[in-house]
Amino acid sequence: MIDVKKIVGTIEKLLAEDTPQSITYAALECRLAIEKICYDRLRIAHDYISPHDLRRYRPGDVVKTLLAEVDGNTASNLTISISRQPSDTYKIPIDQISDTEWVQIGAQAGFDPKKLGNYWQSLSNLALHVRLPKSKDDGIPEYGDAARIRKHVTEVLDELKRIAIGTLLTTGIGEEVSFECECARANRRRSGLLRNGQIVSCVGVDCNESFDVSIENNEFYFVRRVIRFPCQCGEQLAIPTRIAENLKRDQFLDVECLKCRERTRLMWRLMRKQPEAQSSAGQAQSGPIDAR
Ligand SMILES: [Zn+2]
Ligand SMILES: [Zn+2]
Structure with a gap:
């Protein structure tokens, strides 16, 4: 799992230097952080989705694909706790076990993939390109508008600080179905997110197999596409x-x-x-x- 706290420290140091150059670098660090946060969710989900099934690679789009195909909670705030005793010793339904019996083992930080995707785009527009000259007399600026970049970086930094609180990532909870590919790899999928007519590729990066999904009477079929x-x-x-x-x-x-x-x-x-x-x-x- 990537260390967002460390990245936050790097960005704060660059902002403290307070030069047009350091503020531009802070914007770059913010943009890289957004990519790292989104791609980290993809990395842990790779048992459930093939890289071949990602149609778009922008960070926000990657997370949207994960939400649709791997886990509806990929970008949600989640807290994971474990009961002090095995659940069957309580003799009551799990949701009635008192709060004091639960020990928190970690939390996943959630975020809005659309918002992060917009930040990723706006940081680039504002700080990571040189402005086109409008005429022959126009100069080529060294950097963008430092005050505007700083304001935007500070806004993104607040979001990164919130995400930095997360201590773990999950691939979600829910029923799974699995099948074996021709390459002998086991492919697992969250059954609640499979659709009739969907095409899924094998999770093996070097494998060319893909499968048509069909669902009948709660049975899942994966038919090899040849x-x-x-x-x-x-x-x-x-x-x-x-x-x-x-x-x-x-x-x-x-x-x-x-x-x-x-x-x-x-x-x-x-x-x-x-x-x-x-x-x-x-x-x-x-x-x-x-x-x-
Ligand atoms: Zn395969
Ligand atoms: Zn022949």
Whole structure:
């Protein structure tokens, strides 16, 4: 877990120096802190989500994806306590055990991912770019407006101080489902956050497998996504869909048949599709376009 208190100390020292340069560096430290805080939540969630399923990498967006797919409490204030005795010795429901019987073991600091994302953007706009000259006579300033940057850094620093109170991070509490990938890795998912029709990738960074999720009568199914095609010897071949999806234009993929050793070459082709009325009248046919 990253040490936000240490970062807060660094920023306070830079603000105390109080030069345009040190205040600009303080803004940079604030921006890095926001990235570290958000990516730290991603790091501990990596057992539950593949890096391939992150569609956007800005810190606020990463946390929003975690909220939707890993844990609805990723960015919440949480306190974790343990009872002094095993729970079954109390002979009463857990929520009726008196407060004095609980020992706090730590707390997760929450934050608003949208607010942190906005700070990340505004710090950059205000402090981390040189202003464009408006005319030939305009000078190139060394730094941005120190007073405005300082005011904004102080505001972000207050938020960082609040987050620095956290002593632990959790991956959440809730029912899990798991399945084994072709690469033998166990993939775990929070069942309450899975949706019918969702596509999930294997958590292995070097694995190309992905799965279609379907839910029926509270049963979860993970169907391997593959593209199948026949070899000339009649054998059915299959490649993980994600390998095909990542093929660039004009890039070939060679697939070797393990039975007859023949190689099949695959590539994406642009297709022409005629309007329904025309093609049913037999005037034109759909088919691949030869780009060369
Ligand atoms: Zn895998
Ligand atoms: Zn074959």
